Amino acid sequence: MKFRNLATAALCAIGVAFGPSLAAAQDAGGTFVYIVQPEPPSLASYLSTSGPIGLVAPKIYDGLFDYDNDLNIVPALAEGYEVSDDGKTVTFTLRQGVTWHDGAPFTSADVQFTVMDVLKQVHPRGPNSFREVTSIDTPDDHTAVFNLANPAPYMLRALSGYESPIVPKHLLEGQDLRSADLVNNPVGTGAYKFVEWKKGQYIRLDKNENYWKPGLPHLDRIVGRFIPDASTRTAAMENGEVLYGAYGAIPNIDAVRLREMDGFSVTTDGYSMINPMALIEFNTTIAPFDNPAMRKAISLVVDRDFLIENIWFGYGKPATAALSSNFDATGLYAAGMPNYPASGDVEAAIAVLDDAGIMPDADGVRGSFTLDLIPYGEDWRRAGEYLKQALMPLGLEVELRYEDVPTWIKRIYGDYDFQMNINYFYQLSDPVLGVHRHYGTDQIRPGTAFVNSSRYSNPEIDALLAAGAVEPDADKRSEIYAEIQSILAEDLPVANVFEMEFLTVYNDKLKDHATSALGAYGPFDRVWIEQ
Amino acid sequence: MTFWKLFARNRGAVIGLLILFLMTFLAITAGLFFPADPFSLAGVPMSPPGENGFLLGSDSLGRDVAAGIAHGAKTSLLIGLLATLVAVFVGIVMGALAGYYGGIIDNLLMRFTEMFQTIPSFIFAILLVAIMKPSIESIVIAIAVVSWPAVARLVRGEFLSLRNREFVQACHTLGMSDIRIMLGEILPNCLSPVIVIGSLMVATAILIESGLAFLGLGDPNIMSWGFQIGAGRTLLRSAWWVCTFPGIAILVTVLAINLVGEGINDALNPRLRERT
Numbered sequence: 001m002k003f004r005n006l007a008t009a010a011l012c013a014i015g016v017a018f019g020p021s022l023a024a025a026q027d028a029g030g031t032f033v034y035i036v037q038p039e040p041p042s043l044a045s046y047l048s049t050s051g052p053i054g055l056v057a058p059k060i061y062d063g064l065f066d067y068d069n070d071l072n073i074v075p076a077l078a079e080g081y082e083v084s085d086d087g088k089t090v091t092f093t094l095r096q097g098v099t100w101h102d103g104a105p106f107t108s109a110d111v112q113f114t115v116m117d118v119l120k121q122v123h124p125r126g127p128n129s130f131r132e133v134t135s136i137d138t139p140d141d142h143t144a145v146f147n148l149a150n151p152a153p154y155m156l157r158a159l160s161g162y163e164s165p166i167v168p169k170h171l172l173e174g175q176d177l178r179s180a181d182l183v184n185n186p187v188g189t190g191a192y193k194f195v196e197w198k199k200g201q202y203i204r205l206d207k208n209e210n211y212w213k214p215g216l217p218h219l220d221r222i223v224g225r226f227i228p229d230a231s232t233r234t235a236a237m238e239n240g241e242v243l244y245g246a247y248g249a250i251p252n253i254d255a256v257r258l259r260e261m262d263g264f265s266v267t268t269d270g271y272s273m274i275n276p277m278a279l280i281e282f283n284t285t286i287a288p289f290d291n292p293a294m295r296k297a298i299s300l301v302v303d304r305d306f307l308i309e310n311i312w313f314g315y316g317k318p319a320t321a322a323l324s325s326n327f328d329a330t331g332l333y334a335a336g337m338p339n340y341p342a343s344g345d346v347e348a349a350i351a352v353l354d355d356a357g358i359m360p361d362a363d364g365v366r367g368s369f370t371l372d373l374i375p376y377g378e379d380w381r382r383a384g385e386y387l388k389q390a391l392m393p394l395g396l397e398v399e400l401r402y403e404d405v406p407t408w409i410k411r412i413y414g415d416y417d418f419q420m421n422i423n424y425f426y427q428l429s430d431p432v433l434g435v436h437r438h439y440g441t442d443q444i445r446p447g448t449a450f451v452n453s454s455r456y457s458n459p460e461i462d463a464l465l466a467a468g469a470v471e472p473d474a475d476k477r478s479e480i481y482a483e484i485q486s487i488l489a490e491d492l493p494v495a496n497v498f499e500m501e502f503l504t505v506y507n508d509k510l511k512d513h514a515t516s517a518l519g520a521y522g523p524f525d526r527v528w529i530e531q
Numbered sequence: 532m533t534f535w536k537l538f539a540r541n542r543g544a545v546i547g548l549l550i551l552f553l554m555t556f557l558a559i560t561a562g563l564f565f566p567a568d569p570f571s572l573a574g575v576p577m578s579p580p581g582e583n584g585f586l587l588g589s590d591s592l593g594r595d596v597a598a599g600i601a602h603g604a605k606t607s608l609l610i611g612l613l614a615t616l617v618a619v620f621v622g623i624v625m626g627a628l629a630g631y632y633g634g635i636i637d638n639l640l641m642r643f644t645e646m647f648q649t650i651p652s653f654i655f656a657i658l659l660v661a662i663m664k665p666s667i668e669s670i671v672i673a674i675a676v677v678s679w680p681a682v683a684r685l686v687r688g689e690f691l692s693l694r695n696r697e698f699v700q701a702c703h704t705l706g707m708s709d710i711r712i713m714l715g716e717i718l719p720n721c722l723s724p725v726i727v728i729g730s731l732m733v734a735t736a737i738l739i740e741s742g743l744a745f746l747g748l749g750d751p752n753i754m755s756w757g758f759q760i761g762a763g764r765t766l767l768r769s770a771w772w773v774c775t776f777p778g779i780a781i782l783v784t785v786l787a788i789n790l791v792g793e794g795i796n797d798a799l800n801p802r803l804r805e806r807t
Contacts, residue, residue, distance in 0.1 A: 230765065251765050310576045310591055373751070378765060381751065386592055388752075389572050400751035404661055 027511070027528040028218045034244035034520075035233055036203065036224035043194070043203075044183040045165045046118050049125060051247055054162050054521040056203055056224050060101075061165035061188035064092060064111070065156070067273060067517035071329065071429065073156065074516075076523075077106070077166055077189065078144075087151025087472045094142040098212045100168050101193045108138035113169035115146075122177050129158035129433060132470075150470040154430035160273070161190065162521040163428075191217040191525035201226060211525070218528035230254075237264070243507040243529070246270065246520030250505040252313040252379075263508050268315065268501040270519015275324050275427035275434060276500040278307075278316070278383075281412070283419050284454045284493050288367045292491055293356030296339050298420075299495035300352060301390055303344035308498055311382045315503060318342040319496035322488040323435060323481065324427050326499065331478040332431060337489035340496070346393050353394060360395040368397035369419040372412065375405050383497075384422055413449045424500060425450060431481060432469045438494050439484075440465050456493030537798035544794020550787035554780075558604035565598035569754040573598070577770045588772035590763055596773060599759045600780050606755040607784065610667070610740045611733040614674035618736075619729045621675065622682020627713050629683070630690025641687070644680045652677035656739055660748045667750045670743060674736045685728055689721030723799035730792035734785045741781050756781050 036055045041048065045057035064078040078092040098106040116136055119126030132152040137145040146155075158164055166189065171182050186194045189212070192205035203224045207217055225242060227233045234254040236242045238261075250258065258264040280298065282289035289295055304318035317325065320340045327333040341348070353359075353366060360366045373384040381402060388398040398420075403411065411417050428434030437443045441462050443452035464484045471477040488494075504520060506513060509530045516522030539545055567573060575583045576593040583589070587596040629640040647655075656673040663669035693699060694717065702712045743749055744757025745764070756777040763773030 231767075253765055253769060257769065310593070378747070378762065381747065382592060382762070384751070385570055386572070389568075389570060389592075392568075392571075401664070402747065402751045403664055407664075 027530065029220050030218075030529040030531065031221040031223060032219050032244070032510070032524075032527060032529060033223045033225055033242045035236070035242050035246075035249040036226055037233065037245075037247075037249045038228065039200065039226040040203075042183045043186045043197075044178075045162065046114070046126075046167050047122055047178060047183070049123075049163075055246070056205075057165060057186060057188075058161040058190070058518065058521055059192045059205055059222060059524050060186045060190045060194055061161050061167065062190050062523065063161035063164050063166060064159040066160055066523065067157075067429075069269060069272065069514070069517055071157075071272060071517055076161065077111075078159075081156070083156075087153070088148045090146040090148065090155070092144045092146070094144060095212060096142055098189050099210055100170075100189055101187045101208060102168075102171075104168065104170055105141075106166075106168075106189050107141040108144040109141075110166055110169045111144040112136040112138050113173060114166045115164070118167055118172065118177060119164055123164075125158070125428075125433060126164065128437070129155055129164065151472045152470070153472060154432040154469070157273075157429040158433055160516075160518055160521075161523055162518050163273075191523055192222055213525060217525045219524075222524060222527075234258070237505060237507070240507060243510045244504070244513060244520075245506070246504040247502050248377075250503065252315055252503060255503045255505050256313050258505055265506055265508055267504050267506070267514060269514045270504055270517070270522070271502045272326060273429045273517045274502070274519075274521070275326050275429070276424055276502060277319060277324055277427050278422075278424045278497040278500050279319070280387075280495045280497060281418075281421040281423055281453050282493060282495070283416060283421075284456050285416070286419065288358075288369055289419060291356060291358070293352050293358060294367070295492040295495060296490070297349040297352045297394060297396075298391065299339045299492050300341060300345050300349035301394055302387070302495070302497060303390060304341075304498050305343040307383055307386060311379050311386070312498075312500070315501040317499040317501070319498050321485045322439075322494070322496060323431060323485055324496075324499045326427075327431065327481075330430075331474055332481040334482040334485040337485055339489050339492065344390065349394055364395050365397055366395035368399070370399045370401050372408065372418050372421040373400060373402045374421070374423045375402060375408050380422060387422065409449050412453050413451065414447045416446070416453065416455060418453075421453070422497075436465050436469070439488065452493075454493035456491070458487070458491065461487060461491075534798055538794045541790075541794040541797050543790045544797070547787040547790025547794065550783060551791060554604050554784050554787070555608065557601050558608050561598075561601035561605055565595065565601050567595075567598065569598040569602040570594060577766070577773075579770075580772050587776045588770070590759070590770070590773045591766055596759065596776055599754050600756065600777055602754040603756040603759060603777060604780065604784075606667075606753050607737045607740060607757075607781070610671055610674065610755075611736040611788075614671045614678065614736040614740075615729055615732045617671065617675035618678035618732060619682050619725065622679040623686050623718070623725065625679070626683040626686025626688075627690055627718065630687035631694055631709065631713055631717070633691070633694075637687070640683075644683050647677070647680045648684075650677075653739060653742060656743060657746065657748060660743055665743075665748045665750055667753055670740055670748075670750065673743075674739050677739070678732055678736065681732075682725065682728060685724055686721060689724065690717055693717045693720055727792055727796045727799065730788060730795055734788040734792070737781065737785055737788070 036052050038052055040052035040056060041050060043057050045053050062077045066074040066076045068074050077095055079095050080093045082091045094108055100106060115130055120130050132148040132150045133146050134149050135147045168187055171187055172180055191208055191211050193208050195206045196204040205222050207220050227236060230251050234250055237245055237250055255266050259266040282295050284290055308316040321334055321337040323333045325333050358366050371384055374380045384400050388400060391398050412421050426434050437451045439456055439461055441457040444455050445451050464480055468480040471480060511528050512526040515526050572593045573595045574589055574593050576591055578585045578589040580588040585595055589595055625640050629637040656677050659673035660669050702716055741757030744755045745761040749755055749758045759777035760774040766773050
């Protein structure tokens with residue numbers, strides 16, 4: 001390893017360009033082909049957080065920070081930062097000598113423009129991440145001073161190239177952000193330059209020779225291939241056509257098989273900033289889920305272990321609260337909440353319904369309703385079929401509804417024409433970014449996807465959420481969130497089901513691909529291929 | 532010779548009929564042999580055939596594959612029959628009007644029919660089901676909508692050739708109404724090809740339904756063979772039985788219906804009758 005890196009550094013230093021054929025003993029060069037699935041709608045990561053965009057755009061755009069696997073801040077475009085004592089001023093020192101792929105210099109004006117005019121305006125989560133930012137001063141080209149209305153500690157966790165990509169002011173200013181040339185023709189400061197997008201086939205990025213990290217990237221080229229069929233993706237992985245597939249590109253059932261084969265590995269690393277949670281959203285405004293007892297009974301009866309074991313092949317952890325146990329590291333997670341049994345408790349569920357006076361009729365039926373299924377693949381259908389069966393012993397009759405993505409999103413987040421919906425959310429690196437959107441009254445935003453579709457509105461929770469967002473003291477903050485979680489464990493506008501573990505399957509030839517907490521949404525700048 | 536004797540000359544047709552009877556029997560008695568909901572989580576997931584009390588194994592959630600096939604037979608046969616009946620009815624009406632009246636009516640109806648014929652039928656069915664939201668009604672409608680043009684074309688052709696025959700002209704001179712001529716005189720004379728095409732259409736309908744369910748466009752609340760295959764296809768390499776048995780069921784049923792269709796064709800075709 002050491003030798004290889006030295007050799008690379010030496011070769012790069014004297015400017016020798018070598019192709020794969022010459023690189024027999026080296027780790028530099030080569031083309032890295034990975035799965036991008038489905039094909040991204042655009043490459044504008046500043047407009048959309050759509051998953052496949054994240055698989056490509058962060059290789060082109062840098063953020064102010066990156067994060068290591070323990071969620072420590074790693075400097076990227078910002079070399080350092082300083083938070084004032086009152087928490088209301090954050091000063092970033094920007095890296096010098098960085099250029100955009102078109103040769104223009106990167107300056108503090110780009111940061112100011114990106115945050116104030118782009119991310120705060122059009123990014124789905126940006127208005128939340130930067131909600132407290134009132135203005136950004138640029139005393140010189142390499143200093144950006146964020147002025148905040150209130151302290152916003154979570155903001156420092158939202159500065160990766162995936163979450164908050166820094167975009168070139170000189171190519172976007174004065175243009176319509178949604179139709180600018182940059183949308184499909186990205187120009188960033190990242191390790192790879194955008195070269196070609198063959199619709200329906202692949203996106204090709206080439207090495208950025210002027211990348212600001214010395215000696216990086218090792219690879220000559222990376223190619224994201226779109227392969228719509230799951231078994232074809234597995235076959236491509238098996239025969240070495242592609243080296244890497246993340247976010248369930250390889251179905252779990254195939255992943256557990258590949259795990260046993262020589263030359264392939266499976267990891268759950270690289271998702272800690274994403275923090276996905278499978279959950280059930282209830283429409284709390286109409287029957288039967290306007291009654292908290294019904295919601296509680298469903299959270300009680302679900303056999304979370306069964307779902308994880310039989311549908312997700314053992315990858316996942318039963319949810320135990322409104323927050324994922326991954327928030328334990330920041331002290332925000334509260335253990336031991338009621339109504340979250342790991343393997344289901346039918347008697348307790350029946351008792352809850354009986355106590356609430358929801359009694360079975362002559363046919364033993366206590367209620368019937370429709371369950372909408374997230375149309376993101378077979379696993380979710382199986383989960384719905386399981387739920388339908390699991391609710392029968394309670395005397396609850398479920399009809400399943402499975403629609404296409406736009407119809408489903410409109411039904412749940414536009415028309416609120418649903419009773420119960422199975423879904424998954426990213427809780428992200430801080431509850432303010434990923435969890436508040438479920439519960440806040442201000443998050444009842446008709447037409448905006450993946451926010452408070454339950455239309456749950458509780459002044460007490462609203463006050464606590466507002467307090468949690470601005471509380472700089474860690475202990476006080478965890479107290480606030482403990483209270484939030486204990487209220488929500490009784491109210492359950494959303495019943496969390498399990499903490500999902502996404503799988504990355506990779507060929508063992510591939511090295512150093514998991515150096516960022518963002519995993520597949522990371523920059524891939526240190527990746528190399530063993531020749 | 533009686534119809535049955537003519538039909539029985541075709542050995543394959545008799546075997547097909549037998550299989551079809553068996554399948555119908557299975558469909559009718561599904562609730563008897565497998566009283567539980569075919570979706571119920573009956574036991575250990577992914578049990579191979581013969582183990583844990585599962586005759587044909589269980590799927591990833593522990594549902595009984597055999598129960599699914601029995602209950603699925605009901606769905607598949609029902610959808611096949613219903614969709615065919617609707618398609619044949621619409622096809623006969625359209626074809627009869629076009630063939631009998633000719634001229635502008637014929638022109639209009641046939642251009643309308645062509646509109647349907649130019650769209651690939653399976654893709655069209657997918658589109659229709661996706662628009663209407665998957666349910667048993669929408670699937671029957673979709674299959675019927677993509678199937679009727681063939682019947683309409685056939686019936687129109689028959690009507691065209693029959694409407695100038697002497698017996699039809701005789702009816703005209705007797706002052707019979709158009710409806711009566713169409714229904715009472717011409718239609719019975721062109722029924723045999725319609726019966727043949729209809730029987731084959733049942734098989735196609737079963738295949739379309741299975742294809743839709745396989746693609747995830749089946750009614751999620753109703754067990755069908757296509758659903759079983761779709762649910763089992765990701766398991767093909769670790770639990771082959773989940774989609775193999777429903778696949779065999781589809782194969783055998785469709786084959787049987789085709790054989791029967793062939794037999795009916797032989798029996799109703801006067802030219803073949805004279806040959807031997």
